[in-house]
Amino acid sequence: MGGNNGKEEVAFKVSVTKEEVVAAVLPIQNHRLPFSNLDLLLPPVDVGVFFCYNNNNNTTLSFGSMVESLKNALAQVLVSYYVFAGEVVQNSMGEPEILCNNRGVDFVEAEADVHLHHLNLYNPDESIEGKLVPKKKHGILAVQVTSLKCGGIIVACTFDHRIADAHSANMFLVSWAEIARPMKPTTAAQPCFRHSLLIPRRPLCIQPSLDAMYVSLPPPSHQLEPNNFNSLISRIYYTTADQLSHMQSLASSSDPIKNRTKLESFTAFLWKMVAMATSSSSSEKRLVAKMGVVVDGRKRLKEATMDDYFGNVLSIPFGGKAVEELVEKPLSWVAEEVHKFLETALTEEHFLGLIDWVEEHRPSPALARIYCGNTMDVGPALVVSCGQRFPESKVDFGWGKPVLGSYHFHWGGDAGYVMPMPSPKKNGDWVVYMHLLKPHIHFIESMANHVFKPFTWDYLNH
Numbered sequence: 029m030g031g032n033n034g035k036e037e038v039a040f041k042v043s044v045t046k047e048e049v050v051a052a053v054l055p056i057q058n059h060r061l062p063f064s065n066l067d068l069l070l071p072p073v074d075v076g077v078f079f080c081y082n083n084n085n086n087t088t089l090s091f092g093s094m095v096e097s098l099k100n101a102l103a104q105v106l107v108s109y110y111v112f113a114g115e116v117v118q119n120s121m122g123e124p125e126i127l128c129n130n131r132g133v134d135f136v137e138a139e140a141d142v143h144l145h146h147l148n149l150y151n152p153d154e155s156i157e158g159k160l161v162p163k164k165k166h167g168i169l170a171v172q173v174t175s176l177k178c179g180g181i182i183v184a185c186t187f188d189h190r191i192a193d194a195h196s197a198n199m200f201l202v203s204w205a206e207i208a209r210p211m212k213p214t215t216a217a218q219p220c221f222r223h224s225l226l227i228p229r230r231p232l233c234i235q236p237s238l239d240a241m242y243v244s245l246p247p248p249s250h251q252l253e254p255n256n257f258n259s260l261i262s263r264i265y266y267t268t269a270d271q272l273s274h275m276q277s278l279a280s281s282s283d284p285i286k287n288r289t290k291l292e293s294f295t296a297f298l299w300k301m302v303a304m305a306t307s308s309s310s311s312e313k314r315l316v317a318k319m320g321v322v323v324d325g326r327k328r329l330k331e332a333t334m335d336d337y338f339g340n341v342l343s344i345p346f347g348g349k350a351v352e353e354l355v356e357k358p359l360s361w362v363a364e365e366v367h368k369f370l371e372t373a374l375t376e377e378h379f380l381g382l383i384d385w386v387e388e389h390r391p392s393p394a395l396a397r398i399y400c401g402n403t404m405d406v407g408p409a410l411v412v413s414c415g416q417r418f419p420e421s422k423v424d425f426g427w428g429k430p431v432l433g434s435y436h437f438h439w440g441g442d443a444g445y446v447m448p449m450p451s452p453k454k455n456g457d458w459v460v461y462m463h464l465l466k467p468h469i470h471f472i473e474s475m476a477n478h479v480f481k482p483f484t485w486d487y488l489n490h
Contacts (some may be wrong), residue, residue: 038142038146038147038148040140040141040142040146040159041140041141042138042139042140042159042160042174043138043139043140044136044137044138045137045138045139046136046137047134047135047136047137048135049131049132049133049134049135050099050102050103050106050132050133050135050171051103051106051113051130051131051132051133052103052104052106052107052110052113052130052132053103053104053106053107054107055130056107056110056113056128056129056130058127058128058129058130059128060117060119060125060126060127060128061111061114061125061126061128061221061223062119062123062125062126062223063123063124063125063126063190063223064223064226064339064340064383065226065227065228065382065383065386065387065390066226066325066339066340066341066342066379066382066383066386067190067191067339067340068123068124068386068390068393068394069242069340069342069382069386069394069395069396070189070190070340070342071189071190071395071399071441072116072124072188072190073189073190073437073439073440073441074164074186074187074188074189074439075186075187075189075194075197075435075436075437076156076161076162076184076185076186076435076436076437076438077161077184077185077197077201077433077434077435077436078156078160078161078182078183078184078185078433078434078436079182079183079184079420079423079430079432079433080144080147080149080180080182080430080431080432080433081180081181081182081183081427081428081430081431082144082178082180082428082431083144083178083179083180084427084428089426089427091175091179091181094173094181094425094426094427095137095173097208097425097426098171098173098183098208098425099135100208101204101205101207101208101425102133102135102171102204104207105200105203105204105207106130106132106133108203108218108219109200109203109219109338110128110130111126111128111168111191111192111221111338112133112168112169112187112191112192112200113128113129113130113131113132113133113167113168113169114126114127114128114129114130114131114167114168115127115129115131115166115167115168116168116188116190116191121390121391122391123390123391124190126168126191131166131167132167133167133168133169133170133171134162134164134165134166134167134169134170134171135170135171135172135173136162136170136171136172136173137172137173137174138172138173138174138175139174139175139176140159140160140174140175140176140177140182141177142176142177143176143177143178143180144176144178144180144182144431144485145178145485149264149432149434149483149485150263150264150265150482150483150484151262151263151264152262152263152264152434152436152438152461153261153262153438156184156436157262157436157438160172160174160182160184161184161185161186161436162184162185162186163186164186164187164188168187168188168191169185169186169187169188170185170186170187171183171184171185172184172185183423183425185197185201189340190340191339192338192339192340193324193339193340193341193342194413194415194417194418194435195324195326195341195417196219196337196338196339196340198417198418198419199216199217199219199336199338200219200338201419201422201423202216202419202422202423203216204425205422205423205424205425206422208425208426209424209425209426217335217336218336219336219337219338220333220336220337220338221338221339222333222337223339225329225331225333225334225337226339226341226383227383228383228384228386228387229380229383229384232384232387232388233380233381233384234381234384234385234388235377235378235381237372238381238382238385239385240397241343241344241345241346241396241397242382242385242386242394242395242396242397243394243395243396243397243400244389244392244393244394245392245393245394245395245400246392259465259466260442260444260463260464260465260466261463261464261465261466261469262436262438262461262462262463263461263462263469263482264434264459264460264461264462264482264483265459265460265462265480265481265482265483266451266457266458266459266460266481266483266487267294267448267457267458267460267479267480267481268456268457268481269455269456269457271478271479272290272293272294272456272457272458275290275293275294275297275359275479276288276289276290276293278293278358278359278360279292279293279296279297279359279360279362279363280293280360280363281360281364286360286364286367288360288363288366288367291321291412291414291416291448292363292366292367292370293359293363294412294448294458295319295321295363295366295412296359296362296363296365296366297359297362297476297479298319298410298412298446299317299319299349299354299362299365299366299410300354300355300359300362301468301471301472301475301476302317302319302408302410302444302464302468303317303349303351303354303355304354304355304471304475305467305468305471305472306351306407306408306468307351307352307355308471309467309471314350314406315350315351315406315407315408316348316349316350316351316405316406316407317348317349317350317351317354317407317408317409318346318347318348318398318405318407318408318409318410318443319346319347319348319366319409319410319411319412320344320345320346320347320396320398320409320410320411320412320443321344321345321346321366321369321370321411321412321413321414322342322343322344322411322412322413322414323342323343323344323345323370323373323374324341324342325341325342325343325378325379326341328374328375328376328378328379329341329376329379329380330376341379343373343378343379343382344373344396344398344399344411345369345370345372345373346369346396346397346398346409346411347365347366347368347369348405348407349362349365351407398411398443399411399441399443400441408444408465408468409442409443409444410443410444410445410446410464411443411444411445411446412446412447412448413445413446413447414447414448415435415447415448415449415450415461416448416449416450418433418435418449418450420432420433420449420450420452421452421454429452430452431452431488432452432459432488433449433452434449434459434461435447435449435461436461437461437463438463439463444462444463444464444465444468445462445463445464446460446461446462446463446464447460447461448460448461449461452488453488459483460480462480
């Protein structure tokens with residue numbers, strides 16, 4: 029590949045060449061789809077995802093023909109995923125719901141005067157944000173396809189998180205790619221929009237512990253206001269399988285019953301690092317570092333169709349510990365604390381209770397406490413969302429698998445966000461997207477650079 033390995037900044041321009049709206053190829057009867065109670069727990073934030081494709085010399089496809097293939101397949105997949113072609117409106121109670129009107133998806137074609145392997149993906153704030161991942165201006169989903177100087181392309185989407193969690197977005201991406209490859213057999217499941225699967229019980233049955241996990245807010249407050257004193261920045265790293273195994277061994281005690289998963293161990297390591305970063309930069313006493321983990325409830329709920337359910341089925345249990353305690357205690361102790369708070373959300377009763385909790389507080393908006401700054405404890409907060417089911421290799425639109433894909437969550441809140449995904453090398457390494465406070469990123473890079481190594485294109489080639 030030669031040249032810049034993707035770690036140094038290369039200035040480049042992106043020019044939009046065409047903008048249009050792609051609607052479902054078949055007409056859709058206008059109707060409204062209410063948010064489920066679990067959808068109502070999400071703030072109005074957008075999530076980005078992008079896929080990088082090499083110039084595949086084995087194909088004669090031009091950029092124009094690739095774009096036409098993407099648009100045709102999108103128009104077809106929107107017949108099944110019709111919510112992505114709709115709009116979010118308010119109902120009579122002031123709650124959001126989906127107007128399924130086939131408004132369509134904003135589709136942008138662009139070109140960038142840069143080679144794929146000169147993109148500094150280690151710093152997506154410079155290379156991705158505002159350039160290669162679209163800003164969603166209308167509707168629920170936006171798409172941008174960008175051609176690069178080398179003949180490679182980047183396919184990127186931005187979607188409203190209130191409509192879809194990562195599981196739902198992954199289903200859509202795989203289906204879109206399969207339709208674009210008509211010669212291949214279709215294996216993707218059809219989405220299920222039966223929000224009746226998540227209706228509250230009668231009578232409501234609510235565990236008191238949910239009040240410590242979620243908070244009901246007055247309507248104006250559910251817009252997340254960032255604290256600009258310390259801005260959050262994004263970075264992409266890779267962590268080797270050896271480092272993950274070492275981390276797991278340190279996080280697990282000699283008791284075989286207490287062996288921790290890689291995710292628990294990784295989360296504990298991050299929690300400890302953020303506590304150390306906070307301790308080193310603040311003289312304030314009694315600071316509390318909060319750590320949350322996103323849990324997908326589909327495997328917890330016993331309905332057979334939940335695997336194909338489209339929407340949000342998430343909970344974010346979290347723990348808060350004194351910064352000094354997290355710094356002083358061994359990693360195995362921190363991992364035990366992660367395991368304890370995570371365990372509370374791994375049951376069907378937890379998710380049924382959460383549905384009931386939202387029902388009791390409607391129509392007031394609600395939010396996971398870790399995402400809002402009005403907790404009693406002062407200190408940093410971050411959330412880990414496991415992306416190990418990220419279907420990167422399945423997002424092949426007919427010109428080969430992506431060389432890299434990643435979620436991009438450049439949101440406006442105070443809490444940090446980290447998503448570990450499987451490396452495209454398929455060797456047990458992880459690619460880690462981090463969106464944390466700048467001082468925390470700098471501390472981690474100085475103290476844990478053997479664990480979190482800046483992503484470069486050279487990494488993929490060795």
